[in-house]
Amino acid sequence: MSAAHDQWWDQLDADLARYPARPELTFDPLRSSDVLDTYWLQITSLDGYVIAAWLTIPKGEGPFPAVMYPPSYMSVVVPAPYEYRARMVTMTVVSRGQRGADKPYAAAFPGHLTVGIEDPGTWIFRGVVADAIRAWEVLGELSQVDPDRMAIFGNDLGLLVNARRPGAKAVHVNGSFFYRMLENAGQTDAYPLEEINDHLRTWSQTRESVARTLDTLDPLHQAERVSAETLFYREQASPVQNDDWFSPLVSRFATKATFLDMTHRGQVDYDAVDAWLADQLGVQPFPRSWTPAEIGAWSI
Numbered sequence: 001m002s003a004a005h006d007q008w009w010d011q012l013d014a015d016l017a018r019y020p021a022r023p024e025l026t027f028d029p030l031r032s033s034d035v036l037d038t039y040w041l042q043i044t045s046l047d048g049y050v051i052a053a054w055l056t057i058p059k060g061e062g063p064f065p066a067v068m069y070p071p072s073y074m075s076v077v078v079p080a081p082y083e084y085r086a087r088m089v090t091m092t093v094v095s096r097g098q099r100g101a102d103k104p105y106a107a108a109f110p111g112h113l114t115v116g117i118e119d120p121g122t123w124i125f126r127g128v129v130a131d132a133i134r135a136w137e138v139l140g141e142l143s144q145v146d147p148d149r150m151a152i153f154g155n156d157l158g159l160l161v162n163a164r165r166p167g168a169k170a171v172h173v174n175g176s177f178f179y180r181m182l183e184n185a186g187q188t189d190a191y192p193l194e195e196i197n198d199h200l201r202t203w204s205q206t207r208e209s210v211a212r213t214l215d216t217l218d219p220l221h222q223a224e225r226v227s228a229e230t231l232f233y234r235e236q237a238s239p240v241q242n243d244d245w246f247s248p249l250v251s252r253f254a255t256k257a258t259f260l261d262m263t264h265r266g267q268v269d270y271d272a273v274d275a276w277l278a279d280q281l282g283v284q285p286f287p288r289s290w291t292p293a294e295i296g297a298w299s300i
Contacts, residue, residue: 005221008120009164016046016130023138025055035059036085040100043138046130051101052094053135054079057144064089065149065281068139070132070157071095073177073192075109083274083286088149091139095131097124113195118209120216125178129160129217136161136168149281152228156219159230163222170280171228172273176240179249181214184240223252231276233269234259 024042031038031054039055056079058064066089069080076099080090094100097107107115107124116122140147151170152158155177162168176184185193196214200207219226230253235241241262250257258276262269271287278285 002221005216008216009222012046012126012130013164016134019044019046019048021045021134021138031056031079038079038085041091041138043134045096045134046127049096049101049105049127049131050103051096051131051135054090054092054094056080056085056090058086058088062089062144063146064144065151065283066090066139066142066145067151067153067277067281068136068161069093070135070152070154070161071098071128072154073109073113075099075107083288084153087278087283087286088281089139089142089145091135093132093135095128097128110191110195110198113192114199117196117199117213118206120213123213123217125217129157132157132161133164136165140165140167151277151281153277159219159226160217160222162228163219163225166225166227168228170231170277171226172231172277174233174273176245178214178217179219180240180245181218182211187239220249220252223249224254226253227255229255229280230257231273232257232259233262235262 022044026040028038028040036056036058041053041055043051043053045051054077067080067084069090069092071093077092077094079085080092084090097105097112112124115124120126139145140150147167148169150168151172152161152168153172155175156173156179157177158171158173160178162171181193182196185196188194189197196210200210230250232246233241234243236243239245246257260269260272267288274287275285
């Protein structure tokens, strides 16, 4: 990692530390049950911005394993799937701009991805990354959470969180987002990455500054700090999900990465990930489609 990257990240850490988290929990009886309790959690993040999260806690005697879902690219965030809520503490993060954390900034979709993108200091995702880091800090401080059994489940934002705030035992990466983002955008016309292409078609003179911004948050530069066990979706026929694509990143990890070759049979892939995560966190798998015999015989 270059001195410029170090300086940018150190400044982000320092800026975030100026604002106490001040978590506030509100019990949600409608989304609670005899299995788990659900809360709407508000947290103060970078620049004093109040973000939110859906927090669920299983009933019973803890501490429990925990999984955080960092911000995904969508306007509305919902609680984690039931099979995770039933076994562990879950936190699905609502970052700045998403509904529920949209004051004073209400994100447009599409459009959110390129707000301030010409400078790494003004890009909206500087704040989004800080929001994910702050949420992770709060999750780890909950008395109901076992700090030795925590995981992050989402896109490669989870790698950035783990690099900056160690503690996760496992990180599942379900797709490239920050990693090689400009190169990835050049190979697709699908949103949200098409927002970058739209921006560059309209303001072609900003390509160099946009490239610098995207490179600043590329997890490649944080890879040597990733300490968690990692699982990636892999698809050898894809130009951005194959071994060559991931090699520069995972070769820098302190631990060996595991890959799940996608079958595109949604529930099969979902159950395999569930089994991997259950193994990492020491809980029983919760497959939706497997037979009892298959629960203990999964393989990647």
